[in-house]
Amino acid sequence: MxxxxxxxxxxxxxxxxxxxxxxxxxxxxxxxxxxxxxxxxxxxxxxxxxxxxxxxxxxxxxxxxxxxxxxxxxxxxxxxxxxxxxxxxxxxxxxxxxxxxxxSPILRTAMLQLDQAARTGPNPFTDRRVRQAANLAVDMDAIIKHVLNGLGDRTATTVNPMALGYDASLKPYRQDVAAAKKLLAEAGYPNGFEVGFLQTGPVVEPALPQTSEAISADLAKVGIRTRRRYVGETGPFVNLVRDGKADPMFEWSWGYYSVFDADAILYDVMKCGEAYSYYCNKALDDLIIQGRSTLDQKKRAEIYARVQRLIFEDAAYIFKWGLRGxxxxxxxxxxxxxxxxxxxxxxxxxxxx
CATH class of the missing domain: 3.40.190.10 (Periplasmic binding protein-like II)
Structure with missing residues (x-):
């Protein structure tokens, strides 16, 4: 709407x-x-x-x-x-x-954006193996339990569990440090690498500083060392992201507000060339357009299931959780x-x- x-x-x-x-x-x-x-x-x-x-x-x-x-x-x-x-x-x-x-569960999904589209310049996250390694490095279930006190619903992709098109059959990445290190070595980073990590304040995402610290600690265990840049106010932070001036990794969440539909996040955040998208995949774009131009809700759900499988296998982001406000x-x-x-x-x- x-x-x-x-x-x-x-x-x-x-x-x-x-x-x-x-x-x-x-x-x-x-x-x-x-x-x-x-x-x-x-x-x-x-x-x-x-x-x-x-x-x-x-x-x-x-x-x-x-x-x-x-x-x-x-x-x-x-x-x-x-x-x-x-x-x-x-x-x-x-x-x-x-x-x-x-x-209450809210229509907002949390993630870490990874600059697969190279808007910030050449960076390790343009390689799918590195993105997969980053997902395998982090124990999100432990963070939800111990840092968020259970106030998060684990997701395998960026689509909120309450949205039309959410595919519950996809199982989230589980922490596997050995597999993550192996993927990094295959990608040419046997000793890991250092990367910029743009962070912001906990305006809409509770305990954001604490969860980001825990994620950084897990990433460091496989050799991904983060260099923190903090912009506390939402407006300046969002402007940096919109203008392509974020870091190769940055905190992000997307609220659907009253739109219980997968398209509420897919088009604005994942389509090639959109202001808040640091990911580009033409096959995904085709499915997104197909989904928003199809009227039959059952067919749309099937399209979005394919979308989520693609996002998951390509490790488009570091996937976190559906938020509980x-x-x-x-x-x-x-x-x-x-x-x-x-x-x-x-x-x-x-x-x-």
């Missing part, structure tokens, strides 16, 4: 796009009252809203980059809802007596973790006593 935003031609001509970005016009349940960049948004209930009126007259959306501060604010009563709670902090919230956590919620309100990651503040209601 395509989502389009309709804007006033008259206002655009008179005020320009920049003005529109800072003075949004909409028909939702809340109106923007005040916006302080990188600090907060203040919303007021729209009494002319066509649908059910929100329970709260005002909503304050605060920008708090540090997760420790978010949790402290939740427990002290400074905020009522936070997202992307680190798994190792869930007990802190649940035992506080003033807040709880809510968790964790929200921290004050005992003062009723709210549950949304599967599509979209926080709808008009659904937050006072807790019934």
């Amino acid at each position: 395509t989502a389009l935003v309709m804007q006033s031609e008259k206002v655009i001509k008179e005020k320009g796009h920049e003005w529109m970005q800072e003075n949004p016009i909409g028909t939702g349940p809340y109106k923007l009252v005040k916006w302080t960049k990188k600090q907060e948004h203040l919303l007021a209930r729209n009494d002319d809203y066509w649908g059910p009126k929100p329970a709260f007259k005002h909503v304050r959306v605060r920008i708090i980059p540090e997760q420790a501060t978010q949790i402290a604010e939740l427990i002290s009563g400074g905020v009522d809802v936070i997202k992307a709670v680190p798994p190792d902090q869930m007990d802190v919230i649940n035992k506080s007596g003033v807040a709880r956590t809510s968790s 964790v929200w921290g919620i004050s005992q003062r309100v009723e709210y549950e973790a949304p599967r599509d990651e979209i926080d709808r503040m008009f659904l937050v209601t006072p807790r019934k006593k």
Whole structure:
């Protein structure tokens, strides 16, 4: 489904796009009252809203980059809802007596992109054997269990387990250090190699620094030594990826939001030449186009099964897991973790006593 935003031609001509970005016009349940960049948004209930009126007259959306501060604010009563709670902090919230956590599988798949298309220049990941070795090097099941506290659903490819076309018959790579070393030697890297690894903050992926550290440690066991480059803010990080200025390996996850369909990730992230794709395979492109131009859902699922087999065998990425989102919620309100990651503040209601 395509989502389009309709804007006033008259206002655009008179005020320009920049003005529109800072003075949004909409028909939702809340109106923007005040916006302080990188600090907060203040919303007021729209009494002319066509649908059910929100329970709260005002909503304050605060920008708090540090997760420790978010949790402290939740427990002290400074905020009522936070997202992307680190798994190792869930007990802190649940035992506080003033807040709880809510968790749900979400339509987001986590992976490490590998620059098979050589957008960053010549690199070892253009060789399939190296990509396979990287997948065999990492014990993802142990990371899910011990670092994520079970908050991840192991995947064999990039397609989310809840999406149409997901192929459950494909079994994920399992750690095999000896096989990984053998593949690296066959590819001409008997002593391994060093590679750049672009990382970002845990804005949408809980415990991202910890899981990436564990993955790097496993890669080092087979000789793949990572050189970390950290860009904490999402915007600058995504811009680097979009502009082809990432490293040969970088953290990535893709949210489907409300689209329960494999195409939600395949076209934008895996098709040759797309802004966020560092992978190119013409055979895959043909299948992606075939899938999105076929109406019969059963046939589409069959096409996407072939797509996933190809992605898996070519080790297009280092495959991680389908994410489980964790929200921290004050005992003062009723709210549950949304599967599509979209926080709808008009659904937050006072807790019934």
